Amino acid sequence: MELIESPLQDLKKEVSTGTTIIAVQYQDGVIIGADSRTSSGSYAVNRVTDKLTPVHDYIYCLRSGSAADTQIIASYVSYYLNMFSIEEGCLPTVKKAAHMFREFCYQNKQYLLASIIVAGWDEENGGCVYNVPLGGSIIKQPFAIGGSGSSYLYGYCDIHFKENMTEEEAISFVSKGITEAIARDGSSGGICRIATINKDGVKRRTIYGNELQKFWEK
Template identity: 30%
Template sequence: MQLEQFRELPKPGFNFDNCKRNAGLIKNGFQAPTAVKTGTTIAGIIFKDGVILGADTRATEGPIVADKNCKKIHYLAKNMYCCGAGTAADTAAITDLICSQLELHRLNTGRQVQVVVANTLLKQMLFRYQGHISAALVLGGVDRTGSYIYSIHPHGSTDKLPYTTMGSGTLAAMAVFEARWKPDMSEEEGKKLVRDAIAAGVFNDLGSGSNVDLCVIRKDSADYLRGYEYISKKGERQLDYSFKIGSTAVLETKIEQFDINEEIRFVPMDTA
């Protein structure tokens, strides 16, 4: 067998292919692609009787707050939900797709779907696209084998943990979990802990904000607490700052006339 039939291994060291590509784009008059920065704080813990998921509700578009009340905790099945960080369209699309697959699995087997099935379907889907689907997920659920929390990264790697966080506010939220989480927490203790973790992400990360959403999943029920707390309240003015006309003295008035030349050009549409 000839050696040319084998695929050539990549050379060690930094790969400059993308740098050359960007330089070529700039040379031809195109704008170089930039990295996409997303902001979110999502978290999940295991407590005595199940799992608790939490998320903020701010969706950003660059420096602009695009949605103040974005839904980031997605329904998968009656016994499991999934928090999504990253591109909002990607997280919504992939959770809807897996939700339908889980329902078909339940109808075919006639049994409650285990949480590990959802984890496997999500990680296989993300790995197939090699990270191009911008969806970092926190999966939580309860089945007949126990309570589970999974963190699922955009490239398809997963971790099974007693508590986890994802998103740009993950460091602040994880600091709260590592300091205060303990096994066999009560439901109220767990809700307070997840609320404080999301609040830490909101107050320490510009990409997170607005409300705190919680989802409590037990063995026989699930409660989606939409708008659990509004922690990032807008400041209110203490006084009325409306001044009457004439209260401010006008020292000088100067009026200039400008000639406006308007030119209309038709630019052909690029169909390449």
């Protein structure tokens, strides 16, 4: 007798998701960028998702993994950073925010599918980028990449990254990296959102699909 698999069994299967996120230090702060496609398996759930998530005035996070997991972690961190700012009467550092993310991810690593890049500017350290990968470790880096599209970008970053870039050079580095990933990763796509974070605040811009440089163009 042949057993018929219940349609409900599909709900128990792991769903593959994808994205491309990049953060890089430059002379005066950090540049962050992401594509805008949210996928569930082979289905694009949302083509214009905003993946640049603010957790405080000068601190943002870039999320990859489960959208639900990373959203709830970001909301908790934002709440505690605001409480800290009110109680201490000062702005939190990027390092503090990154360690909050690390604590949540590490303490719940068996339940979460969450990889976070934390980037921002503070008076104590200037522009900083922290990577909090799966499992909840924490690494301070001059740049960080994440998501399914990042596997296509290691060679690009090795060749084109340099320290103390100008704002224009850093924006070009991020936008071209997103373009490379969108061209090759089926789970990355849509538009490119970029934010500049420095002592003057946050300046955001959007590069639409028809404005992105084609990966074969020099």
